[in-house]
Every structure is written in structure tokens, then in C-alpha cells.
Amino acid sequence: MAIVLGPNRYGKAETRVVHVTRDGETHHLKDLNVSISLSGEMDEVHLTGDNAAVLPTDSQKNTVFAFARKHGIGEIEEFGLLLARHFVASQPTIRHARVEIEEYAWERHGPHSFVRSGQEVRTALVHSDGPGGQESVVSGLTDLVVLNSTGSEFHGFIRDEYTTLEPTDDRILATAVTARWRHRGTDAAWGRSYERARRCLLEAFAGTHSLSLQQTLYQMGRHVLAECGEICEVRLSMPNRHHFAVDLTPFGMDNDNEVFFAADRPYGLIEGTVLDDAAPAAPRAWS
Incomplete structure (x- = not known):
């Protein structure tokens, strides 16, 4: 019997990020839950514990926050594509990125006051193999x-x-x-x-x-x-x-x-x- 490593992925689950766009006295709010999974040349980390191919999950979390500041957050599909493409393009050992996002809606009740809107949640699931993939x-x-x-x-x-x-x-x-x-x-x-x-x-x-x-x-x-x-x-x-x-x-x-x-x-x-x-x-x- 041959024992081999099968498909695998790893990432940072449920990074909660809230982004406030300050348009003068009027603010705009985006409230997201972002989960990231990465896969690629990851055999050695499983077989020998060699982490040379691993981007830490903490770095993935920080990327979410940094991209919120750098790019803002518009539509969640667009934000998911930005993240997924970044991980594949920036790390040679990463061949595929999966980004899943939930968005929680808020209703405006004043220039900078909001009330959470119901229980409906908008979602997006993005996959990317990087440029040309x-x-x-x-x-x-x-x-x-x-x-x-x-x-x-x-x-x-x-x-x-x-x-x-x-x-x-x-x-x-x-x-x-x-x-x-x-x-x-x-x-x-x-x-x-x-x-x-x-x-x-x-x-x-x-x-x-x-x-x-x-x-x-x-x-x-x-x-x-x-x-x-x-x-x-x-x-x-x-x-x-x-x-x-x-x-x-x-x-x-x-x-x-x-x-x-x-x-x-x-x-x-x-x-x-x-x-x-x-x-x-x-x-x-x-x-």
C-alpha cells in the first residue's frame, strides 16, 4: 500500500474587517468577514515540517487590513479578486487562491449613524490561479x-x-x-x-x-x-x-x-x- 499526500489547502478564516470611508461629515460603512485558502507547492510542510513555502496565515490577515486601507472596499467580488490575484502573483509557491467573503449590511440613520440591516448576508466566493490562469x-x-x-x-x-x-x-x-x-x-x-x-x-x-x-x-x-x-x-x-x-x-x-x-x-x-x-x-x- 502506498500512502501519499492528497489535495490540501490552508489559510486564515473569518478575518473581520470594517472599513469607514469618510466623505466629509457623511461616512460610508463596509463590514466584511473574509476567509482565505491557499494551495500550491505545499508538500514539504506536510511531509517534513519545512515552512519555506508557507505564507503565514497572520500575513494573510494583515493583507486584508492593508488592502482595505490601500484600495478601499467597493463590491465584495472586486475586493476578493484583488486579494486572490495578489497572493498568487506575489508568492511563487502559491498556485491557487480561494477567497470567500460575507458582507453585513447597515442602514444609514444619519451622516455617521447606522443600524444593522436584518439578517440577510451578501456573499462572494472567488478562485484565482493568477495571471493567465x-x-x-x-x-x-x-x-x-x-x-x-x-x-x-x-x-x-x-x-x-x-x-x-x-x-x-x-x-x-x-x-x-x-x-x-x-x-x-x-x-x-x-x-x-x-x-x-x-x-x-x-x-x-x-x-x-x-x-x-x-x-x-x-x-x-x-x-x-x-x-x-x-x-x-x-x-x-x-x-x-x-x-x-x-x-x-x-x-x-x-x-x-x-x-x-x-x-x-x-x-x-x-x-x-x-x-x-x-x-x-x-x-x-x-x-
Whole structure:
């Protein structure tokens, strides 16, 4: 039996950086969580403990802060590309850089006062092999909580000896959307693209009379691809946040789909990919 070192990477996880742009009395705020992973000629550090090829993770953290000062922080995709390209171009032993960023939104409540905006988080995942090599950008969001109070049905499903769920032609449909979308290139207008994709997800969720959450998922991804030519693949994860009508008959009351119990566990988890099948594959993009 031959024992060998397999694929590996290392980096600095979850560097929290907040950047304030001072435009006179009006300030602008960017709040990010940046995770970096590097790979390349790293065999010796694993096999013999030789660190000659290793850029310390502390240096990676410091680079995030230095780049925030040097370049500012605009769109997170752009910031991720700057970092990823820097690590590969500046270190001969590093062949590939992966940068994942979460952005936390703040609402302005005065020239320099802000309130954290909800729980939705914007995301970006960047891969770069350096100048002349392959690159990919996956944008997205997590925890986009949406709900339709009607316009959702669920019936015609398999029934077996363990089935107790009753068919319905009027139910609440609620979910917390995690969506990621792959760009065809690395030169999109990131901010406008994100806003369009997010708007398309919401339009399709609201505009689809749903016979299943799977159907809604597909329509959401399809709408993004139809309206955003710079995007070639959408991956969605949508837990079904079940709402059950409460039986009020013990209290002499009816309940015409007005009072519900919101159950957080267990939940159905619906996941799927919608893609332009003519677009080239990018297997590294998602990992």
C-alpha cells in the first residue's frame, strides 16, 4: 500500500474587517468577514515540517487590513479578486487562491449613524490561479427570509403507511433562501448584477403560484438566468419553514387559515441547480 499526500489547502478564516470611508461629515460603512485558502507547492510542510513555502496565515490577515486601507472596499467580488490575484502573483509557491467573503449590511440613520440591516448576508466566493490562469466568481446571499401567505398548494404526493399529511390547496409557503450564482466572467458590474439577481429571486417567489417548493425554486433560478445574461448557473437551498393551521375547535372557534403554528424543526430541505447547459463548467467555483 502506498500512502501519499492528497489535495490540501490552508489559510486564515473569518478575518473581520470594517472599513469607514469618510466623505466629509457623511461616512460610508463596509463590514466584511473574509476567509482565505491557499494551495500550491505545499508538500514539504506536510511531509517534513519545512515552512519555506508557507505564507503565514497572520500575513494573510494583515493583507486584508492593508488592502482595505490601500484600495478601499467597493463590491465584495472586486475586493476578493484583488486579494486572490495578489497572493498568487506575489508568492511563487502559491498556485491557487480561494477567497470567500460575507458582507453585513447597515442602514444609514444619519451622516455617521447606522443600524444593522436584518439578517440577510451578501456573499462572494472567488478562485484565482493568477495571471493567465483560470478564475471564477460566485456571488450570492444567505438568510433571505420570504413568505407567501397564500398562493401555495401541495397535493398529489405519494402516500404510504406512514403518511399523515393531508393535501392542501391553500397553505403558507415560507423559506430562508441561500442562493449562489456563477458569473460567466470576472468583469461584471458586481453591484448592479447583485441587485438584479436578488430582485429576480424575489419577483419569482412572489409571482409563482406554487404547487411545490421545488417548482418555486426552479422558477426563481430560471428568472435569474433569463434576466441576467452575465450569470450562467444558480444554486439554491431552501428549507421549508412549515406553518401549520392551529386546531381551535376545542375552544369553539373556527380557523380559516388565519392562525398558524410556525415549526422550526424538523423541516423539509429543498436544493437544486438551474443552469445554462451551454456554459462551460467550472468545477472549482463552488468549493
